Amino acid sequence: MNHAAQNITQECADCPIRHRAVCARCEPDELTRLEEIKYYRHYDAGSHILWSGDRMEFVASVVSGIATLTQTMEDGRTQMVGLLLPSDFVGRPGRDTSPYDVVATTDIVMCCFRKRPFEQMMERTPHIAHRLLEMTLDELDAAREWMLVLGRKxxxxxxxxxxxxxxxxxxxxxxxxxxxxxxxxxxxxxxxxxxxxxxxxxxxxxxxxxxxxxxxxxxxxxxxxxxxxxxxxxxxxxxxxxxxxxx
Amino acid sequence: MNHAAQNITQECADCPIRHRAVCARCEPDELTRLEEIKYYRHYDAGSHILWSGDRMEFVASVVSGIATLTQTMEDGRTQMVGLLLPSDFVGRPGRDTSPYDVVATTDIVMCCFRKRPFEQMMERTPHIAHRLLEMTLDELDAAREWMLVLGRKxxxxxxxxxxxxxxxxxxxxxxxxxxxxxxxxxxxxxxxxxxxxxxxxxxxxxxxxxxxxxxxxxxxxxxxxxxxxxxxxxxxxxxxxxxxxxx
DNA sequence: GTCAGACTTTGACCCAGATCAAACCCGGAC
DNA sequence: GTCCGGGTTTGATCTGGGTCAAAGTCTGAC
Structure with missing residues (x-):
């Protein structure tokens, strides 16, 4: 685990999602509600966090460590389509299955929220839905930026x-x-x-x-x-x- | 203009966004509100709808015709990052400027909504925000699928x-x-x-x-x-x- | 009809990056 | 220490797709 990642772990020890992922503008009571439904998961370097097609029962943010999103063709050619660094968010409210393999590149700690309660909270607090849209748009921009890299550089x-x-x-x-x-x-x-x-x-x-x-x-x-x-x-x-x- | 596109024009004549873009589950009164703030724009084949960095003052759905989203490097290498076909949605609530060139490939008709009123309506009607998140996730999936095409095929x-x-x-x-x-x-x-x-x-x-x-x-x-x-x-x-x- | 211009096809050749192969490096198990 | 295995580097060679060039086709203006 590199030094920067350790920093994040400490910075986020009390509430990882406060960092950048979800809660930039959370009111205290919303943070409390998030606290109530969160839990942690640890994965070893090299292990699969999700297989493509897996049911996703949580959304999560990365506390420490690195994971990748990859797509693989039958013949084994693989393309990484995303890189998850500390404070990044994974999971898509409203979707049941993961379209990608999510693999831990290093030992990794995720701060997870069970999907159902998280979605319910989203419905109650519109600005979280708004923040999620914003994050998704950021990811979309990053993906498209990467298309230029892949196609033309x-x-x-x-x-x-x-x-x-x-x-x-x-x-x-x-x-x-x-x-x-x-x-x-x-x-x-x-x-x-x-x-x-x-x-x-x-x-x-x-x-x-x-x-x-x-x-x-x-x-x-x-x-x-x-x-x-x-x-x-x-x-x-x-x-x-x-x-x-x-x- | 091809035949399929003409079909769409007719299908959507009364309310283009009802088709697939925004309003799959709209209540009648919401449709009415959308009616009130919509207007049409026509662009000739080859013309720019938006330049990268332009202020976007509307969101829109394609009624007929085709447009492309492209990124260009200084030396002229260009990568298309999206294809807008009839019923597709363009524009990002909450963002001011377009990160891409949007170019009409054929003559095209767009059904536009001024951004501010549209955003206000989004705040009032959460399911539209929800639908928008869903559409953005679809776009993200499509972009990532395309990354596999660009990188490995x-x-x-x-x-x-x-x-x-x-x-x-x-x-x-x-x-x-x-x-x-x-x-x-x-x-x-x-x-x-x-x-x-x-x-x-x-x-x-x-x-x-x-x-x-x-x-x-x-x-x-x-x-x-x-x-x-x-x-x-x-x-x-x-x-x-x-x-x-x-x- | 025919002319111009934009789009497309095809050919000849070349090169960036893939493939195949062989070493090298380094940390951990013993 | 030595051995082992995963990751990395480097070299030699090959090839898919790029580049450059020329010719073909279609459409719309006149």
């Missing part, structure tokens, strides 16, 4: 785009690094990255080596990354906007 | 997947064809298909020719398609489920 741009995403996520939690320099651990194996990017693991490895050789990133071991010039990384990603990271 | 599978989608859409409207045989017009140029599939227009053309040569589809002119064996097409698409098309 080169292998090098794809890697840079992924690093960008992970860096942004981690950096918003990890404020220790001096401004402009981002330090983080890759939460995924080369193979998982490949499945996210529509590449092979060999190509991922080669492109990471190339970015290192060209001074875009520094690597310590196989997972620990330092980015000294985030603007440069964005350029490599073929990204025109900075998502608010650069003042 | 071959050119031939991509083309077959696109035909599958268009055939399903059109077939649900066009009940004249004998069971099992689907007949429809391609609503997109080869270039637009390429932008949807993350290919070049030459590759699209070659793969369509190949599917024709192999008897998967029949072509009359450049746009009119007959599919005699839908299961075969699904197989070519690498798709395991039939989305309920085959009994």
């Amino acid at each position: 080169t292998a090098r741009e794809k890697i840079a785009s992924l690093l960008t995403i992970i860096a942004r996520r981690d950096a918003s939690l990890n404020l220790r690094a001096p401004k402009g320099v981002l330090v983080f651990d890759l939460p995924l194996t080369r193979e998982a990255m490949a499945d996210y990017l529509g590449l092979t693991l060999e190509t991922v490895s080669r492109q990471i080596s190339a970015l290192k050789r060209d001074g875009v990133i520094e690597l310590e071991g196989k997972r620990h990354v330092t980015v000294r010039d985030f603007a440069r990384l964005l350029e490599e990603a073929g990204d025109d906007n900075d998502g608010g990271m650069l003042a | 071959t050119a031939r599978e991509k083309i077959a997947s696109l035909l599958t989608i268009i055939a399903r859409r059109d077939a649900s409207l066009n009940l004249r064809a004998p069971k099992g045989v689907l007949v429809f017009d391609l609503p997109l140029t080869r270039e637009a298909m390429a932008d949807y599939l993350g290919l070049t227009l030459e590759t699209v053309s070659r793969q369509i020719s190949a599917l024709k040569r192999d008897g998967v589809i029949e072509l009359e002119g450049k746009r009119h398609v007959t599919v005699r064996d839908f299961a075969r097409l699904l197989e070519e698409a690498g798709d395991d489920n039939d989305g309920g098309m085959l009994a």
Whole structure:
């Protein structure tokens, strides 16, 4: 488990969903109601949280650890369609089954709410429904952004785009690094990255080596990354906007 | 404008959103309120309905014609991230600007609702908010399904997947064809298909020719398609489920 | 009818990324 | 310490789809 994730665990110890997932504007009594129906689940690295087609009996937010959403074809080709980092929300009120495999990439703790009571609460408190719509729209935007990556970017741009995403996520939690320099651990194996990017693991490895050789990133071991010039990384990603990271 | 689209125009003449977009369960008085704030817009083929970053002052459903959602990189590479067919909904309550270009592919008629009154109505009638969440989840699923297509499928599978989608859409409207045989017009140029599939227009053309040569589809002119064996097409698409098309 | 322009097809060639194969690295079990 | 196995890197080669180029088709204006 990486350092940033541990932070989240602590930050969210009393009420994980307060963090970013559901309750940005919760009144105290609503928080209390959420407290009453919540419980925790732990999964080991590598285990399936949900299989595609499984009945989903809960919605949840990630407390610590990493999970992925993947789709798989009969012949085994797989595509990752989402990455769940601490504070992310999983599950869809109003739907019975999961359309994807949800797999724990690291040991992971989820803060769960049984679906029925959660849905009932949604009906009572419209702003939670509103917040959920907003989160779904964010996910939709992210998915469509990723369609551009998958459909039109080169292998090098794809890697840079992924690093960008992970860096942004981690950096918003990890404020220790001096401004402009981002330090983080890759939460995924080369193979998982490949499945996210529509590449092979060999190509991922080669492109990471190339970015290192060209001074875009520094690597310590196989997972620990330092980015000294985030603007440069964005350029490599073929990204025109900075998502608010650069003042 | 193709025949199916004309059908929709007639079906929806009195209240387009009643069709499938927003109002599946509307009470009569809610329909009346919607009637009061709706108006129509016409766009010519090829014109921009919204530019990326534009302020959106309305939400709308497509009455007739086709539009696309696209993202473009600075160097001109473009990726289509959504296809708007008759009865589809555009616009996101709670968001101010469009993250995508919305372009009319054919002449198109939209049934629009000014955003503010629409949002107010959403607050008054929770089931519309609920329906909107559902539609957004559908879009999210479609986007993620498409990520698998973009990331992991071959050119031939991509083309077959696109035909599958268009055939399903059109077939649900066009009940004249004998069971099992689907007949429809391609609503997109080869270039637009390429932008949807993350290919070049030459590759699209070659793969369509190949599917024709192999008897998967029949072509009359450049746009009119007959599919005699839908299961075969699904197989070519690498798709395991039939989305309920085959009994 | 015929001309212009937009769309499409087809061919020849090339290259980014896949595939196949072999080492390498490193942490944990013993 | 040594061994083992999963993850990673690197090299050699192959190929699907991109690129460049030319020709074909259709439609609508005149």
